[in-house]
Amino acid sequence: MDIGLIGLGRMGAGIAKTLLRNGNRLTVYNRTRSRAESLGKEGAKVASSVVEACEGGVVLTMLADDAALESMVLGESGILRSLRRGGVHISLSTISVALSDRLAVEHAAAGQEFVSAPVFGRPEAAENGKLAVVAAGAKSAVEACRPILEVLGPKLLVIGERPSMANVVKLTGNFLIATVLESLSEALAFARKSGVDAAAVLDFLTSTLFNAPVYKTYGALIVEGKHDQVGFALPLGLKDVRLVLQAAEAQNVPMPVASVVRDRFVTAMARGNADKDWSVLGRIAAEDAGLARAHHA
Amino acid sequence: MDIGLIGLGRMGAGIAKTLLRNGNRLTVYNRTRSRAESLGKEGAKVASSVVEACEGGVVLTMLADDAALESMVLGESGILRSLRRGGVHISLSTISVALSDRLAVEHAAAGQEFVSAPVFGRPEAAENGKLAVVAAGAKSAVEACRPILEVLGPKLLVIGERPSMANVVKLTGNFLIATVLESLSEALAFARKSGVDAAAVLDFLTSTLFNAPVYKTYGALIVEGKHDQVGFALPLGLKDVRLVLQAAEAQNVPMPVASVVRDRFVTAMARGNADKDWSVLGRIAAEDAGLARAHHA
Numbered sequence: 001m002d003i004g005l006i007g008l009g010r011m012g013a014g015i016a017k018t019l020l021r022n023g024n025r026l027t028v029y030n031r032t033r034s035r036a037e038s039l040g041k042e043g044a045k046v047a048s049s050v051v052e053a054c055e056g057g058v059v060l061t062m063l064a065d066d067a068a069l070e071s072m073v074l075g076e077s078g079i080l081r082s083l084r085r086g087g088v089h090i091s092l093s094t095i096s097v098a099l100s101d102r103l104a105v106e107h108a109a110a111g112q113e114f115v116s117a118p119v120f121g122r123p124e125a126a127e128n129g130k131l132a133v134v135a136a137g138a139k140s141a142v143e144a145c146r147p148i149l150e151v152l153g154p155k156l157l158v159i160g161e162r163p164s165m166a167n168v169v170k171l172t173g174n175f176l177i178a179t180v181l182e183s184l185s186e187a188l189a190f191a192r193k194s195g196v197d198a199a200a201v202l203d204f205l206t207s208t209l210f211n212a213p214v215y216k217t218y219g220a221l222i223v224e225g226k227h228d229q230v231g232f233a234l235p236l237g238l239k240d241v242r243l244v245l246q247a248a249e250a251q252n253v254p255m256p257v258a259s260v261v262r263d264r265f266v267t268a269m270a271r272g273n274a275d276k277d278w279s280v281l282g283r284i285a286a287e288d289a290g291l292a293r294a295h296h297a
Numbered sequence: 298m299d300i301g302l303i304g305l306g307r308m309g310a311g312i313a314k315t316l317l318r319n320g321n322r323l324t325v326y327n328r329t330r331s332r333a334e335s336l337g338k339e340g341a342k343v344a345s346s347v348v349e350a351c352e353g354g355v356v357l358t359m360l361a362d363d364a365a366l367e368s369m370v371l372g373e374s375g376i377l378r379s380l381r382r383g384g385v386h387i388s389l390s391t392i393s394v395a396l397s398d399r400l401a402v403e404h405a406a407a408g409q410e411f412v413s414a415p416v417f418g419r420p421e422a423a424e425n426g427k428l429a430v431v432a433a434g435a436k437s438a439v440e441a442c443r444p445i446l447e448v449l450g451p452k453l454l455v456i457g458e459r460p461s462m463a464n465v466v467k468l469t470g471n472f473l474i475a476t477v478l479e480s481l482s483e484a485l486a487f488a489r490k491s492g493v494d495a496a497a498v499l500d501f502l503t504s505t506l507f508n509a510p511v512y513k514t515y516g517a518l519i520v521e522g523k524h525d526q527v528g529f530a531l532p533l534g535l536k537d538v539r540l541v542l543q544a545a546e547a548q549n550v551p552m553p554v555a556s557v558v559r560d561r562f563v564t565a566m567a568r569g570n571a572d573k574d575w576s577v578l579g580r581i582a583a584e585d586a587g588l589a590r591a592h593h594a
Contacts, residue, residue: 097491120505132505157501159493168491169498172484176507179554183476186552187469190541193548194394194465196456201466204454208417208429210473212509244487251490253586255483256561257476260553289550 001025001148002056004047006072006079007093008035011119012062014126015092015152016044022129022151029053051082058148059083062092065239066099073103085111090145091163094118094174094240097247100164104137113141116163117149118170122231125153134159136166171247174240175258180214181237181278182261184222185285193289199223222282230277237278238265298322298445299353301344303369303376304390305332308416309359311423312389312449313341319426319448326350348379355445356380359389362536363396370400382408387442388460391415391471391537394544397461401434410438413460414446415467419528422450431456433463468544471537472555477511478534478575479558481519482582490586495520519579527574534575535562 001024005016008030019026020043029047030036040046047053050072059079063069069091073079079089089107091100091114100116107114115137125131131153135142142158149156159165188198202219206212221227241262248255264281271287273280286292298321302313305327316323317340326344327333337343344350347369356376360366366388370376376386386404388397388411397413404411412434422428428450432439439455446453456462485495499516503509518524538559545552561578568584570577583589 132501134501155501155505157497159497162492165491165493168488168493169501172488172498173502173506175487176480176484176502179476179480183473183480183554186550186554187473190472190545190548190550190552191465191469193550194462194544195459196462196465200454200456201469204429204431204452204466205470205473208452209470209511210509212507212512214506215509247491248487251487251586253483253487253490255487256557257480257483257554260557264553289548 001058003027003148004029004053004056004059005062006030006050006053006059007062007068008039009062009064010123011092011126013039014123014128015060015062015131017042017127018129018151019148020044024148024151025056027053027056050077050079054079054082054084054087057084057087058090058145059087060090060092060148064093066095069093069095069103070099074106080106080110080112083110083112086113088113088115088141088145090115090117090148092117092119094170094243095167096243097164097167097171098250100167101162104163113138114163115141115145116166117145118166119152120170120173121153129153133157134166134169136160137163168247171240171244174237175244175255175261177214177218178237178241178261178265178278179257181218181222181281182264182285184215184219185282188219188222188282189285189289189291192286192291218279221277221279225283225286227273227276227280227283230275232278234265234268234273234276234278234280238262238269241265298355300324300445301326301350301353301356302359303327303347303350303356304359304365305336306359306361307420308389308423310336311420312357312359312428314339314424315426315448316445317341321445321448322353324350324353347374347376351376351379351381351384354381354384355387355442356384357387357389357445361390363392366390366392366400367396371403377403377407377409380407380409383410385410385412385438385442387412387414387445389414389416391467391540392464393540394461394464394468395547397464398459401460410435411460412438412442413463414442415463416449417467417470418450426450430454431463431466433457434460465544468537468541471534472541472552472558474511474515475534475538475558475562475575476554478515478519478578479561479582481512481516482579485516485519485579486582486586486588489583489588515576518574518576522580522583524570524573524577524580527572529575531562531565531570531573531575531577535559535566538562
């Protein structure tokens, strides 16, 4: 397929490599051109404008947040004015439900299709075609995009015809991960303060009831107090919980645990951890329990 | 081995069957004698007093809560006065850290050993020897009990020499399960209210990041709104979160998520769900979001 891809951060660059490896003709665009050029060496065509990236009629976006995607789509020389009628915009970013709804309206008014397809997984998973993808949009549009989405990873859920439904699922998942972080942080601080070996407790729990990747990965980071290597930055975690709470409030859904977790992220920001991985919640719980920072510190 | 077992609720009865199946000579005692008699048909000796159950020198207890265990151990004609010097009391119940510490002191003063060995798993797991066990106590006592504990299930963690350490681990685990219940309840209420198929979201999440028994089992109960069949009753869930908060407060460990979850259990009690499974938190979240009770109702 002839595909455009806009946004070449760590996730976008990984996805570009996967699309190229699977034989797609890919045109890439990034505001900072140097990132696009390194992909040029791997076979991508480097676009110098958004309109060039939209020429094939199918354009993917992978941007950091609402503001970045909004200006990329609705701004002057943006996607809305660059994509032909009948063209498809597939948004892979984690954005608000409200923006997703708005883009659906704008694209429809321009005679274009809008598919929302946020992804679960780290940059390595993006590069290796191991993402889990949730897609929503008009049936015909989603089916037309299926060959692209299936290349991104082994797991694709098509959840409905309103694009923002996919964003609901993505935010739901990130809320659950954030809750795992905070509850593990509290649990392990309690265990440590009670004189119990936190690593042994974690190993026991994650080899029985909590035998899931998310508990093992983040539990280990919390036990070891390792938050400098950033897989997912604290401000992005805070952003996602904020988006969940906004979308839930819009539907009159109270989420008491989400509210607490948001406050814990805010505390972590206040204590100067903006450059840390979001697992730094473990440090906050330890500090609040009067414990030294890391288990082995 | 010649073992006494006191407390024949669903968990205790299951454990009795497992011990009998593995060739132990078992003497059982229960306040309500009829429960003991049905085990008599399966080869157990039915004791008519606590002292009879203590004759072998090793006695296990599986009782509902602190009050029941406290009176069974410290009451007149209780275990403390019935067990010989050098005898071992293995407590399998989910009790407070404080009571566990107190029993350790009392048994030591009586020249007896005390091993705390709470278990994870439902009655079926108890009956089939599939429990996960966390044990703590004096090294020699725990090693002497090992053949008994290993029969209960495939997973045994020995966490330390202070018996209450095992209770810390058990309470930590139950706190994490309770948090899964509440966070899933909030997440699925948000999804449903947003028009998204909760069953599809659950299936997606539990086949990717949250691929763990606890998410699958309880997620299904929440999606289906099935809380009448009681695996673990709401009041017991509330009790365990209360015990976590008490033990954490005693160590000066704040647990903000645990505090919220406690309040959700209290709300569920207030709405008349004392006879329901603790997964009824799903109904509370749905009600608070203005949703009809069950997804398929």
